[in-house]
Amino acid sequence: AQTVTQSQPEMSVQEAETVTLSCTYDTSENNYYLFWYKQPPSRQMILVIRQEAYKQQNATENRFSVNFQKAAKSFSLKISDSQLGDTAMYFCAFMLGSSNTGKLIFGQGTTLQVKP
Amino acid sequence: KAGVTQTPRYLIKTRGQQVTLSCSPISGHRSVSWYQQTPGQGLQFLFEYFSETQRNKGNFPGRFSRRQFSNSRSEMNVSTLELGDSALYLCASREEGAIGYTFGSGTRLTVV
Numbered sequence: 001a002q003t004v005t006q007s008q009p010e011m012s013v014q015e016a017e018t019v020t021l022s023c024t025y026d027t028s029e030n031n032y033y034l035f036w037y038k039q040p041p042s043r044q045m046i047l048v049i050r051q052e053a054y055k056q057q058n059a060t061e062n063r064f065s066v067n068f069q070k071a072a073k074s075f076s077l078k079i080s081d082s083q084l085g086d087t088a089m090y091f092c093a094f095m096l097g098s099s100n101t102g103k104l105i106f107g108q109g110t111t112l113q114v115k116p
Numbered sequence: 117k118a119g120v121t122q123t124p125r126y127l128i129k130t131r132g133q134q135v136t137l138s139c140s141p142i143s144g145h146r147s148v149s150w151y152q153q154t155p156g157q158g159l160q161f162l163f164e165y166f167s168e169t170q171r172n173k174g175n176f177p178g179r180f181s182r183r184q185f186s187n188s189r190s191e192m193n194v195s196t197l198e199l200g201d202s203a204l205y206l207c208a209s210r211e212e213g214a215i216g217y218t219f220g221s222g223t224r225l226t227v228v
Contacts, residue, residue: 033215043204045219052215091159095215102147102210103172104217106159 002027004094006107013082014115020067021077021110023092031097034068034075035104040088048090051075053097082114118142120220122207128226134195137223141188141209147171148190149217150182153204162205165190166212194225202227 003026013019025034036048051059051068059066063083067076079086092107121140129135141148149172150162161174165184182192188209194201204224208217 035216037219042221043206043224044221045206045208047216047218050216102149102164102166102217103161103174104149104151104159104208105161106151108158 002029002032002094002096002105004092004105004107006092006110008110009108010111010113012113012115013079015082015084017082018078018080019082019112021079021090021092021112023075023077023107025073025075025092025094027073027094027096029096033095033097034066035093035095036064036066036075036077037091037093037106038086038088039091039109040085045091049077079112084114084116086112087114088112120207120209120218122205122220122223124223125221126224126226128228129197131197131199131227133197134193135197135225137192137194137205137207137225139190139192139207139209139220141190141207142218145209145211145218146188147210147212148184148188149208150190150192151206151208152176153206153222154202159206162192197227199227201225 032053034051037045049061063080089109094105147166149164164172168184184190204222206222208219210217
């Protein structure tokens with residue numbers, strides 16, 4: 001069975017600074033995907049960034065980047081130049097790569113507050 | 117394109133009642149998944165449908181029934197509601213072969 005662990009329930013950062021959210025996962029599979037989702041107070045889960053396990057290069061999306069360490073089963077999210085709109089709950093998620101398996105396994109989430 | 121639409125946004129029900137939640141996926145998306153989000157258990161997978169066929173099912177009691185229609189819209193019915201069913205129910209859809217899901221804003225169910 002796959003598990004996802006986020007060890008930081010809450011974090012805060014000053015506006016314009018950089019923050020890193022941690023995520024570890026456990027799986028015996030080799031073909032999978034990892035995601036970071038953002039859930040603001042509006043409740044809608046928004047995809048921030050994704051990483052294919054077979055890709056060695058770390059994914060980046062504007063101010064968001066990941067540090068994917070496959071051997072260590074670690075998948076951290078770095079937010080650069082934090083903005084007030086980044087305040088939200090962030091979830092790390094895992095999905096097997098089989099085309100017939102659409103199940104996302106989520107971590108417990110990290111609440112991030114960006115302070116002015 | 118319209119996003120994933122969930123109705124209603126809020127519901128308050130009494131223990132023992134039943135409730136039906138609806139999810140309309142993005143046009144062209146044939147895969148629909150449902151998740152239950154609670155403060156204590158976090159986000160738990162309920163089930164996934166693709167083209168009216170259930171492909172995956174989480175560990176939930178039979179009180180949670182579900183179906184998908186030919187237009188990909190999905191409904192979930194919860195019967196004999198319990199206090200523990202109070203949660204945010206999220207629906208997500210994706211195109212077949214796509215990697216990421218698009219989520220709706222959820223239905224907040226409160227059982228009193």
